[in-house]
Amino acid sequence: xxxxxxxxxxxxxxxxxxxxxxxxxxxxxxxxxxLMKAENRKAFKDNEAEYLKKFPLTPEQTEAILKRxxxxxxxxxxxxxxxxxxxxxxxxxxxxLAAVMTGSxxxxxxxxxxxxxRPIEGNRSKSGKHERKSKPAAKAKGRKKAGSKxx
Amino acid sequence: MAKIIAGVTSSHVPAIGAAIDNHKTExxxxxxxxxxxxKSKEWFAKTKPDVVIGVYNDHASAFSVEIVPxxxxxxxxxxxxxxxxxxxxxxxxxxxxxxxxxxxxQSVILDEFDLTVINKMEVDHGLTVPMxxxxxxxxxxxxxPVIPLAVNVVLFPPPTTHRCFMLGRAIKKAVESYPEDLxxxxxxxxxxxxxxxxxxxxxxxxxxxxxxxxxxVKNPKKLTKIKHVDLMREAGAEGxxxxxxxxxxxxxxxxxxxxxxxxxVPASNTAVxxxxxxxxxxxxxxxxxxxxxxxxxxxx
Numbered sequence: 376x377x378x379x380x381x382x383x384x385x386x387x388x389x390x391x392x393x394x395x396x397x398x399x400x401x402x403x404x405x406x407x408x409x410l411m412k413a414e415n416r417k418a419f420k421d422n423e424a425e426y427l428k429k430f431p432l433t434p435e436q437t438e439a440i441l442k443r444x445x446x447x448x449x450x451x452x453x454x455x456x457x458x459x460x461x462x463x464x465x466x467x468x469x470x471x472l473a474a475v476m477t478g479s480x481x482x483x484x485x486x487x488x489x490x491x492x493r494p495i496e497g498n499r500s501k502s503g504k505h506e507r508k509s510k511p512a513a514k515a516k517g518r519k520k521a522g523s524k525x526x
Numbered sequence: 527m528a529k530i531i532a533g534v535t536s537s538h539v540p541a542i543g544a545a546i547d548n549h550k551t552e553x554x555x556x557x558x559x560x561x562x563x564x565k566s567k568e569w570f571a572k573t574k575p576d577v578v579i580g581v582y583n584d585h586a587s588a589f590s591v592e593i594v595p596x597x598x599x600x601x602x603x604x605x606x607x608x609x610x611x612x613x614x615x616x617x618x619x620x621x622x623x624x625x626x627x628x629x630x631x632q633s634v635i636l637d638e639f640d641l642t643v644i645n646k647m648e649v650d651h652g653l654t655v656p657m658x659x660x661x662x663x664x665x666x667x668x669x670x671p672v673i674p675l676a677v678n679v680v681l682f683p684p685p686t687t688h689r690c691f692m693l694g695r696a697i698k699k700a701v702e703s704y705p706e707d708l709x710x711x712x713x714x715x716x717x718x719x720x721x722x723x724x725x726x727x728x729x730x731x732x733x734x735x736x737x738x739x740x741x742x743v744k745n746p747k748k749l750t751k752i753k754h755v756d757l758m759r760e761a762g763a764e765g766x767x768x769x770x771x772x773x774x775x776x777x778x779x780x781x782x783x784x785x786x787x788x789x790x791v792p793a794s795n796t797a798v799x800x801x802x803x804x805x806x807x808x809x810x811x812x813x814x815x816x817x818x819x820x821x822x823x824x825x826x
Contacts, residue, residue, distance in 0.1 A: 383755045388726030389763050393682040401591055408590045411611055446724060455723035455764075456586040456680060463611045469541075473727045473795060484728060488792045492719075492730025499759050 385500045388477075390449040400452015402431040403440065407457035410464045419464065445476050528626070528701045528708035532573065532804045533774040533782070534566070535742070536656035538582060538715045540610070541794035543655040547616055559798060560659075562788035567662040569786060569802055570669075575711040577623045578672045579630075579697065580653050581773045582715045583679045585610070587650035594681050595642035597693065600649075600674035601627040608648035617654050618664050623671040626704055630673070633700030639693050649674055656715045659800075679716065679767045687757075687772045688750040694776020701777075714774030716767030718789075719760070720796035729762040730797050735789065738768065739799055743784045746775045779805045 383391045390396065397404075406427065409415045419426040427437050439447035440461070448458050462472040474484040477493075487493060499505040545556045587608035589595070604621050607614040631643050653674050661669050678684055685693070694712075701710050718738065721729040738761075741748050749772060757766050786802040 383758055386726070386755075386759050386763070388724045389721070389758070390724050391682050391758065391763060392680065392723075397591055397681050404586075404591045408586065411609065449724055454586070454591075454680060457591075460586070460611055469722070469794070473722060476723065477725055477727050487728055488730075488795060491732070491791055492795075492797070493721075493726065493728040495729065495731040495734070495760065498726055498729060505759060 385502050385504065387498060387501045390446070392449075392452075392454040396449075396452040397454070398452070400436070400448075400454070402433075403436050403448055403451065403453040404457040406430040406432070406440070407453070407460045410460045416464045443475070445472055449476075528577075528704040528706055528710055530579075530698055530701050530710045530712055530777050530805065531575065532711045532785075532802065533714065533778045534656075534660055534711060534800075534802050535714045535717070535771050535774060536563075536566075536659055536800045537717055537793065537796055537798040538652045538655040539793045539796045539798065540585075540651045540655065543615055543651045543658065546655075546658050559790060559793045562790055562798070562800060563659045565786055566660045566788075566800065566802060570660050570662070570711075573711065574709075575670055576708040577626055577710045578657075578670055579675060579701075579710060579712040579777070580657070580672045580715065581675045581677060581713060581770045582649075582652040582656070583767060583770065584676050585650055585652055586680070588647050588676070589678075591681070594678050595644075595676070596678045596685055597639065597641035598644045598647070598676040599627060599631050599641050600644050600647055600676070601631060602645050602647065605647055605649045605653075605672075605674055607654060608650040610650050614648075615651065615654055617658065618667050620649055620653065620657070620668060620674065621671045623673050626701070626706075626708065626710075627673045629704050630697060630700040633703060634693065634696040637696040637699065639696050641693075644674075644676070647674070647676070652676075652715060656713055660713070675773070677770050677773070679764075679769060682766075683754055684766060684769050686750075686754070687752050687769050690769045690772035691746065691750045691776035694773040694778075697773070698777045712774045712777045714771035716770050717761070717765060718768065718797040718799035719762050719765045721762030722764050722795050724763070726762070728795060729765075730791050731760055731762070731765075732789075732791060732797060734760045735797050735799055739787065739789065739801060742771060742775055743782065743801065743803060746772065749775075775803075778803055779807065781806055 436451050474481040550556050551560045602622050603624050604619045606619050718735040719731040721727050782803040788800040791797045
């Protein structure tokens, strides 16, 4: 069955880990969970493709894991708190994963965060529907350019 | 009778825990974050609650995708720190308060909040990082028992802000019907704006955060109307953790004194928001009430 369109699919650059993705991605997340044990990390590193056969994964999911395509893993039902365990198994910091997912360098990503992070303006929706009007709690006085400075 | 006297919000960024555990709190980057909690530690030491209720979320430590309880109340006598892949955090075991926890479970379930009772659970940085920040260096043992309340915010949808607020109300009622004279503080953890997944990772929305803090203090009912999609759009996919703050707020009186606020960007990938709210009528423990203090000031 194709994915049923959700309201939050309009949020750009975001794969919401919902019931449908969770169901499809069960194998990815349980594989990642297995990496909490040192002996499993070793077995995986010794022969990745072989180790992955122990989990109910589609060929696309297996490929995404082997290629460390983190965005694809999220799209196919992985959750970031789980896939981060794969990153840790590879010896990567979380910031490295964030850089990979955002198509940035680790240095560039770190710099963006220090500069106040990715601004919300222009990042609310794919359709542009929500760009001008803010939500109730966001209706703060004195609008200023997001990402300029932080308190 | 027992009484909830105050509520605290705090982000629970894992990197904050790592900075503490690796003695990096004096580095300029981290000092900016930790300096915002100095007053909170003084406040906590002075307030000396008998019990803390810690509302937090697990991050694929105690719960995988096999079992996902929406609300899980820790009723055990103790909760060891979880191994999150780098060995357990070097913090003491969290001691629970099984009697009060059992009383809360009994009361809120009859109030139609069908939470899950947990008698064995390891707790991750989601709970212990805010404890470090607000209680300070535990130095061998945490200063008081902590009842963990784990909320699912990982698998969409988490409970709504309204549901969380109402659970807070039910917890307040439960605590107030507990016969022992206990002074209870409730923590709401996580947030503020952050997204750590996908191409939009790194999102920070300070304007939203600050308005959220204002509403949390003065107009929490407004926050109970926010839809998840709007929370994720404005505060980031993982910023949806903010629903947990509404449990804390619901457990307080309608009118509270904001005794402290701290906000900074970034800690790792996240905006850090921290407030301390006191009920105006803190009776249990025999403390007389003075005139409410102005927001942003610390009580002496």
